[in-house]
Amino acid sequence: MKKILQPLAWYLVLTSVLAMASGLALSFATGTVLAASGDHQHGASEPRQLPPQGQKWATDQPLREGMAHIRKALEQALPTTQAPLSNAQANELAQAIEAEIASMVSHCVLPEQADATLHDLFGELLQGSEALRTNGHREQAMLQVVTTLNRYPQLFDDPAWPALAIAVQH
Template sequence: MIAACAPAAFAATPASGAHAHEQAAGSPALRLDHGRKWATDAPLRQGMARIRGLVAPQLAAAHGGRLEPADYAALATKIDAEVAAIVKDCRLPPEADGVLHVVLGELLAGTGTLAGRTAGATPVDGLVQVVAAVNTYGRYFEHPGWKPLAEAH
């Protein structure tokens, strides 16, 4: 049985209600598929590659203090759009879908912080969250040629 990566409501409201589907399914956790990374499909690989491609060039500027709040917010908007496309287009078996929900939830938490929607946190904190989520994806999902992002800040 093939399941969508997330329900339509998840795509429509990425920053809120993101975990409704996974909670109903029993709160999935990050785990491997019997010791192996989960299989992916083309929409997932393409979307995650685009997210990585959006984040990677911003890291040096962020580390150098050269990004403004508007730059972080724009990055959040672009990442949110990619997450919505993944949700819309990718199809994974239910167990892999549940693990992916955890990663996408981490990404959306990070973009919320990037966009300034998390009280007491800075956009840099959001970038750290996004980088961690991108790297978590690479640890749990098979993606030929995937390279993690540098996490040091």
């Protein structure tokens, strides 16, 4: 029982710390996302918008496909043993996240309020991808990416999105 509770407790603690620390860093990372596509006009200065109570923002095909590709890249990168990610694995995952975000931004057709929320998620994913490239921060980066991917279906209606069954080792 202790083997289950201890990682869960660490997960909750780290998730809380990341959520508090991400607010400031998101403003910088979101600018990076917007810079990835010069033709992206809407949502650049909108604050985070939550969907109306009990609802989720609608999704489009590019968003669903891009998020599914990020999820698949994460699942493929997860170590099957206790060994940490190698430099090559971490770099490959970071590149996949960044490429998918750039593609989603360039194909974005969401309304402004949903777009603002999506850009917050993109900022969190980009923070994680940057941290993946730093050897001492990979565990925290993986946790951030997993946490963000878990938030996506809470905010956006993606019927094909199954719950993540991913646990990050601490």
